[in-house]
Structure formats: structure tokens, C-alpha cells
Amino acid sequence: MKISTLRIVDDEAKVTVGPSIADEFKDLLRHYKLPFEVHVEDYREYIEDHLRENLRLAEDDKVGEFNFARYHPYDEILQYLRDTVERYPTLATVVNVAHTFEGRPVLAIKIGVAKNTPKRAVWMDAGIHAREWVAPATALYFIHQLVTRYGNDQTVTDLLEKLDWYIAPVINADGYIYSWSHPARRLWRKSTAYYNSTCDDGNGDPTSSCTCTGDDIGRNCTCTEPTVRNCTCLGVDLNRNWDVKWGGQIGSSTDPCSDVYKGRSPLSEPETKGVSDFILERRGAIQAYLSLHSFSQLWMSPYGYNATKIPSDYEDHVKLSAIATAAISRVHGKQYRSGRSAAILYEATGDSMDWAYDKAGIVHSYTIELRDDGWEYAFLLPPDQILPTAQEVFPAFIQVGLYVWDGPNYEYVPFPTSGAGSYGRPQDSAVYQWLLATSLMWRILNQAASY
Numbered sequence: 458m459k460i461s462t463l464r465i466v467d468d469e470a471k472v473t474v475g476p477s478i479a480d481e482f483k484d485l486l487r488h489y490k491l492p493f494e495v496h497v498e499d500y501r502e503y504i505e506d507h508l509r510e511n512l513r514l515a516e517d518d519k520v521g522e523f524n525f526a527r528y529h530p531y532d533e534i535l536q537y538l539r540d541t542v543e544r545y546p547t548l549a550t551v552v553n554v555a556h557t558f559e560g561r562p563v564l565a566i567k568i569g570v571a572k573n574t575p576k577r578a579v580w581m582d583a584g585i586h587a588r589e590w591v592a593p594a595t596a597l598y599f600i601h602q603l604v605t606r607y608g609n610d611q612t613v614t615d616l617l618e619k620l621d622w623y624i625a626p627v628i629n630a631d632g633y634i635y636s637w638s639h640p641a642r643r644l645w646r647k648s649t650a651y652y653n654s655t656c657d658d659g660n661g662d663p664t665s666s667c668t669c670t671g672d673d674i675g676r677n678c679t680c681t682e683p684t685v686r687n688c689t690c691l692g693v694d695l696n697r698n699w700d701v702k703w704g705g706q707i708g709s710s711t712d713p714c715s716d717v718y719k720g721r722s723p724l725s726e727p728e729t730k731g732v733s734d735f736i737l738e739r740r741g742a743i744q745a746y747l748s749l750h751s752f753s754q755l756w757m758s759p760y761g762y763n764a765t766k767i768p769s770d771y772e773d774h775v776k777l778s779a780i781a782t783a784a785i786s787r788v789h790g791k792q793y794r795s796g797r798s799a800a801i802l803y804e805a806t807g808d809s810m811d812w813a814y815d816k817a818g819i820v821h822s823y824t825i826e827l828r829d830d831g832w833e834y835a836f837l838l839p840p841d842q843i844l845p846t847a848q849e850v851f852p853a854f855i856q857v858g859l860y861v862w863d864g865p866n867y868e869y870v871p872f873p874t875s876g877a878g879s880y881g882r883p884q885d886s887a888v889y890q891w892l893l894a895t896s897l898m899w900r901i902l903n904q905a906a907s908y
């Protein structure tokens with residue numbers, strides 16, 4: 458199948474059109490004298506080139522070393538986590554935080570120096586959306602930096618003494634594996650859950666079940682016996698399923714065939730339920746929530762569900778976002794824009810960042826959209842950009858750790874707590890004041906933050 462991507466030059470739009478309307482669409486653009494260029498003639502071929510390049514890079518792998526400069530299938534990621542725990546047993550442990558629809562474990566690695574006193578923590582996840590391969594790759598690189606810099610890098614050493622890091626590199630393991638299973642599925646976004654009980658057999662019996670089969674499952678649901686209409690499609694958008702303004706009509710859908718299908722109920726999916734339970738059990742201890750996505754180069758703060766609602770910690774978000782984006786730009790010069798998610802991207806309900814902020818009381822909750830800016834590669838970021846991407850966000854993540862550590866008023870409050878305000882805040886610490894001064898200086902110099 459041939460799908461083309463066209464750029465409409467003057468208005469800087471980029472559209473992807475299917476084979477059946479590609480010629481007609483071009484004729485239309487010419488008719489209205491809209492200048493355009495064909496960016497990708499055949500998207501299937503483009504995807505296959507992308508996959509071939511990644512496969513070729515596997516030849517550079519060295520025995521016993523994980524190659525961070527290419528994308529890895531799920532089993533290799535799991536192996537990396539096991540190897541890391543084996544190599545750094547005093548620093549790292551693997552924790553099972555949830556399971557997937559297909560029954561796979563959702564694993565996180567916990568990195569930090571074990572203490573007898575309670576420690577604060579930072580949570581990071583990646584791979585909620587299957588096709589955003591650079592996000593898990595970036596999480597793995599971050600894990601590697603933490604464990605290898607401990608004892609060599611004073612800041613990282615101090616951070617791991619003070620804080621625990623929970624890093625779950627692939628939340629949506631089923632979807633990630635699905636996106637690796639065939640070039641036509643490379644751009645799969647959702648999980649692979651499906652619920653036959655919602656099928657309508659066309660004879661008025663809503664309880665009839667059906668079985669979806671074939672390569673087109675989920676994309677163009679095909680049912681075998683019994684013949685049905687409205688067979689449910691494959692997959693839930695795990696970043697529309699969280700228990701925060703779930704059911705809102707904006708940016709999510711009740712249609713199981715939609716790419717932003719929100720699922721049957723809030724936290725209906727085992728991945729979101731498991732991760733949310735895990736975080737709530739550590740409520741008060743987890744002081745930052747970072748969720749890695751791609752693409753667009755954005756550092757986004759709450760809210761995603763309402764473009765005009767200003768969170769009560771907005772000023773705090775602005776400060777840390779400015780610090781983070783300045784840290785990013787210093788590495789390879791890439792500018793990440795920051796701001797409230799709904800204001801700088803689009804409104805969407807039921808996302809994990811809003812849940813972490815509103816329901817888990819985590820003041821510093823951010824969604825980070827990694828490279829690229831979308832104009833060139835979008836989800837198909839070439840493997841040679843994995844390392845630069847991971848390198849540039851590494852110091853920003855460290856800044857988040859610095860920001861939340863060692864608040865003088867901090868008191869550990871074990872679950873359950875009475876609310877987000879019941880634990881200490883870092884505003885008065887010397888480290889914070891220094892970072893704030895640095896951030897303001899950078900904002901003046903760079904005008905890096907944009908609102």
C-alpha cells in the first residue's frame with residue numbers, strides 16, 4: 458500500500474494521504490494554487506527503510522554491551538533490565554508494577570541507595586504509546602547513566618543517596634511488541650486490548666461475542682462467526698484511560714476503533730490500574746512524575762484536560778520547566794517549548810500527567826515530548842538521533858531530581874495521606890534558590906520558555 462506525505466509549503470502544513478486519494482488531493486492543491494512538495498512518496502517504503510537501518514545497526518552490537526544507539530525489541534529491553542540489576546545489585550532492583558492485557562509484566566527498575574529511613578522518589582515512565590520508540594530508548598539511556606555515574610559523578614551520586622528513581626521503560630508492552638511485529642503496524646499507538654462482549658450481532662443481541670482475526674485486526678476489524686456489525690476494534694489509548702476527567706469529549710473517543718479510544722471506564726486497563734495503584738501506594742514519597750512521549754519537543758505541565766484552567770502550582774511548574782528546557786538546549790542546541798499541555802498542544806482528557814497531579818498529588822508532573830519537531834521524521838526518528846535525544850534530556854531529568862530533593866520541611870507521609878499539601882515543599886532550600894536564579898538568568902538570555 459502506498460501512502461504519501463505531502464508538505465503544503467506556505468502554510469507549513471504536513472499531511473499524509475492514502476493511495477486512493479493521493480492524485481486527486483494533489484490535483485486539488487494545484488487547482489487552488491497551493492504550493493506543495495512531496496516529502497515521502499511511499500510511506501510503506503519509508504517505514505521499511507527505517508526498520509532496515511535499525512536492523513543494520515545491530516551489526517555494531519558488542520558482545521555483553523547494550524547498544525543504546527539503536528531501537529530494541531521488548532525482550533532485549535527486559536534482558537537489559539535483568540543485566541543491570543545483576544551488575545549493580547546494591548543500586549538497582551526490578552519491580553513488577555502491573556501486568557498488561559495480554560498478561561505480560563509491566564516492569565520498572567528502582568535505582569537508589571538503600572536507606573533505613575524513608576526516601577523521596579521520582580517516577581518516570583515511557584512507552585505508553587507504542588510507536589514512540591525513542592521514549593523507551595531514552596529511558597534506558599537514563600537508567601544506564603544513573604548506574605554508571607554513581608560513584609563517578611558527584612551530583613548523580615548525591616541524587617541516588619537522596620532519591621529513589623522508579624523508571625518503567627515500556628508501560629504498553631503489548632502495543633510495543635505489536636508495533637514491532639510488522640511494518641504495517643509500526644505506527645500503532647494503543648494497547649492491544651479488545652472486549653468481545655461489546656459486540657452487536659446485528660440481530661439485536663448486544664451480548665453476542667465475535668472473534669476478530671487476520672492481519673487487519675484493530676485497523677479494520679473483520680469478524681468471523683457469528684457475522685456481526687460493530688465488532689469492537691483493537692486497543693485502548695492508555696493515555697486517555699486515567700481516572701481524571703475521564704469521559705470528557707475532548708481529545709478522546711468512545712469509539713473502540715479510534716486512535717484515542719478511552720476504554721470502558723476510568724482505569725479499566727490493567728496497565729493504567731496497576732501503575733496508578735503502585736504510585737498511590739507511594740503517595741507522599743513520589744515527588745515528581747515524568748512521562749516520556751514523542752514527538753514535538755515539548756516539556757508540558759498540567760492541565761491537559763482544560764486549556765484555560767491554571768493549576769495552583771503553575772508558578773512552580775513554570776520555574777522547573779524553564780530550568781529543564783534550558784538544560785536541554787545547552788546540550789545540542791535543541792529548543793523544547795514548555796507550557797500547559799492543553800495550551801501548547803491540544804486538549805485531552807484522562808491522561809497520566811493530569812492524574813498524577815490531581816489524583817496522586819504529585820506537584821511536579823510533566824509530559825515530555827521528545828524529538829523531533831515533527832517536520833521531518835515524526836514517529837520514525839532515525840536511530841542516529843536516539844543518543845542525541847537521550848543525551849539532551851538527561852541533564853533536565855537530573856534538574857528535576859535536584860529540584861525535589863532535600864526540602865527542609867520535608868516529612869515522609871506514608872500512604873494513605875490526607876492530601877497533596879501534607880508533605881514538605883522544597884521552595885526554601887538553598888539548592889532551589891540557586892536553581893531559580895540560574896533559571897531566570899537563562900530565561901532572560903534565551904527567551905527559552907514560551908507561553
Ligand SMILES: [Zn+2]
Nearest residue numbers: 586589750751
Ligand atoms: Zn504519546
